[in-house]
């Protein structure tokens with residue numbers, strides 16, 4: 001369905017996980033998903049009555065099998081796609097237990113921050129990628 005200014009916004013909790021080498025965990029969205037075939041930071045929709053950090057913890061457990069123990073806000077991006085409007089609530093994952101993997105069959109990589117722009121992300125992610133790359137180069 002086409003979206004317009006009256007389309008409800010989908011609130012999405014998104015986690016940026018960095019390893020000791022300074023690389024970021026990204027996964028390729030499955031072809032059948034919205035924005036399929038593009039790379040993403042793990043996360044998913046905030047459910048009704050759920051706090052965004054609860055959604056972050058739940059989604060990263062489901063998708064990456066990690067238990068997030070500390071996080072901090074990174075940025076918020078609102079974006080209107082042709083078919084959907086999203087509010088990406090992006091968090092730094094400061095600490096977690098477990099080994100990050102991908103539980104839903106998506107391809108994943110630990111990407112060098114300086115190389116993040118080599119991956120094709122959904123349009124809404126551009127400010128997030130810019131923000132991460134700027135922080136890295138300063």
Ligand SMILES: Nc1nc2c([nH]c(=O)n2[C@H]2C[C@H](O)[C@@H](COP(=O)(O)OP(=O)(O)OP(=O)(O)O)O2)c(=O)[nH]1
Nearest residue numbers: 012014034035040041042043044045086122124125
């Ligand atoms: N997780 C994630 N979603 C993103 C990113 N960029 C972006 O535009 N999105 C969009 C795609 C989707 O429309 C929405 C997130 O939905 P999702 O499919 O991950 O939601 P979910 O994990 O709850 O999965 P489901 O219940 O729909 O199966 O946000 C991103 O970097 N990470």
Ligand SMILES: [Mg+2]
Nearest residue numbers: 042043044045
């Ligand atoms: Mg998801």
